[in-house]
Amino acid sequence: MARYPEEPRLSLPPGLVEQLTSQLPQVADAAVAAIIAEVPTYANALSGPMGQVIRDAVVLALGGFVQLGARGDRRSDRPAAASMEGAYQLGRGEARSGRSMEALLAAYRVGSRVSWRQMAVGLVRAGVDSATVAAYAELVFAYMDQLSDQSATGHRDETNESGRARQRLLDQLGRALLEGRSPEAVEALAARAQWEPPETLTAVLVPEAQGSVLLGLIAPSSLLVDDPAGRSVHSVLLVPDAHRSVLLRAVQGHAAVVGSTRPWLEVRSSYERTRRALELERESRSATLDTEAHLADLVVTADPEALGDLREQVLAPLAEMSESTRDKLVETLRAWLLHQGRRDAVAATLFVHPQTVRYRMGQLREAYGDLLDEPDFVRRATIALG
Incomplete structure (x- = not known):
């Protein structure tokens, strides 16, 4: 049965652990400088208080995987609870700052690469054999993957929570606009929703x-x-x-x-x-x-009752006629009003002979008299029948 070589035991001398630990602030500074240079979103973000928060998180993470080498146990490769909580809170903070998860993960990649390069130099100078350095590198990057996953979870949780909260505010804003709430109330909601x-x-x-x-x-x-x-x-x-x-x-x-x-x-x-x-x-x-x-x-149609009353008022002179006669005359009056008295256009609209239009208009003039020539009646009849 084939035997596979045992993985090298990861055990760093105590003196080397102390040396690497003492260098962590400088390593963190190098990592932050690289993030600023390579991830545009962080170009101005790391110069103020947030920069110190990021540096502290980097030092905490680096200290964690220095201790991996001090423990000398490949199976104890899960970051400590403090590092995991720090990574989670870092993700939430980055979401609150408006930076995307892609930018955060890019910062992790750059920071991990630069940090490992700095630390690897110390390991090689201390005479650590290449197999152990390679095994340690594998463990370190697996460790950082777990931290970045934890930060991504924190970022996602914060984004989901803030997204739901903002959506509730946007819903309230929309309802306030449709309800006609006061400008002050609506403007306050818009500000809270960042809309x-x-x-x-x-x-x-x-x-x-x-x-x-x-x-x-x-x-x-x-x-x-x-x-x-x-x-x-x-x-x-x-x-x-x-x-x-x-x-x-x-x-x-x-x-x-x-x-x-x-x-x-x-x-x-x-x-x-x-x-x-x-x-x-x-x-x-x-x-x-x-x-x-x-x-x-x-x-x-803004006031249907008023329109109905107006129509009844305008058609009152035709009230005593038979229904069929009344319907034909209403149809003719409507076409006459819309075509401004042009007999041929009225006839074409009604599909009747112009003489029929002339006959019906005679009936209408007998019913309405001079009203058909009064602008106010023409306006009211056009509205009522238009």
């Missing part, structure tokens, strides 16, 4: 299931809020500084209702317009509804 207020916001009403998809397509800085009036059927996107044509292209085919663009603190009116437009077009919805293309309909 930079835009010049304008545009409300877009979308099916709930499509909200997250459209958030990515339109602008990640948009606020995504459950529709207060939608009973979980719709969501509301509040899109900052939207270019309307670009926005309409982005939501094309997603059954969205695009509201008006308003100063960001006044976006409630944009949202309310999307709700009115949704009710107006509920039976004949197109894939995307641009409220700017339906302003006249929104105006005349």
Whole structure:
């Protein structure tokens, strides 16, 4: 049966351990200098108090793997609890400072490489054989991998917690805007959520299931809020500084209702317009509804009861006629108003002969008299029948 050579026992002389330990501050300085030079995110971050925190963490980690050699036991290769806790807290602190996990792991790689190079020089000068140096290097880098994994866990935990907290604040901000809360309250929420207020916001009403998809397509800085009036059927996107044509292209085919663009603190009116437009077009919805293309309909239907009363008032002279006659004359009056009395255009719209239009207009003039020539009546009749 084949026998494999035993791995060399890692045992450093006490004097060498003391020497390496005494050099740790200089090694840490070299590692930090290399991180500053090679990881751009840290270029200005390590000159102040945070730099000292990083140096202390490096010294703690280096001291830990110097002790690996002092113990002389390859199986005791897990970092001490203090080193693991320090690495975890380092990761959390870096997340709070806004640096990415990629930058943190890059700092670990650079720091490990430079630290080992510095320490390896001391080992070689002390006469440590090459096999032991190689075995020690393997152990050291495995040790650093564990520390970096612990830092990554701390970074991820902090990012998740802060992300959830910020999302809650963004949800509160969106609801406050849709509820029309005071500017002071809304601005305070925006500051707490670290959300930079835009010049304008545009409300877009979308099916709930499509909200997250459209958030990515339109602008990640948009606020995504459950529709207060939608009973979980719709969501509301509040899109900052939207270019309307670009926005309409982005939501094309997603059954969205695009509201008006308003100063960001006044976006409630944009949202309310999307709700009115949704009710107006509920039976004949197109894939995307641009409220700017339906302003006249929104105006005349803003008060349905008033519109009904106006229509009844305008059509009062026809009330005594039979239903069929009345319907034909209402249809003719509407076309006559919209085409400004052009008989041929009215006939083409109604698919009748111009003589038929002339006959019906005679009936209408008999019912209305001079009202058909009064601008105020023409305005009210156009609104009522338009």
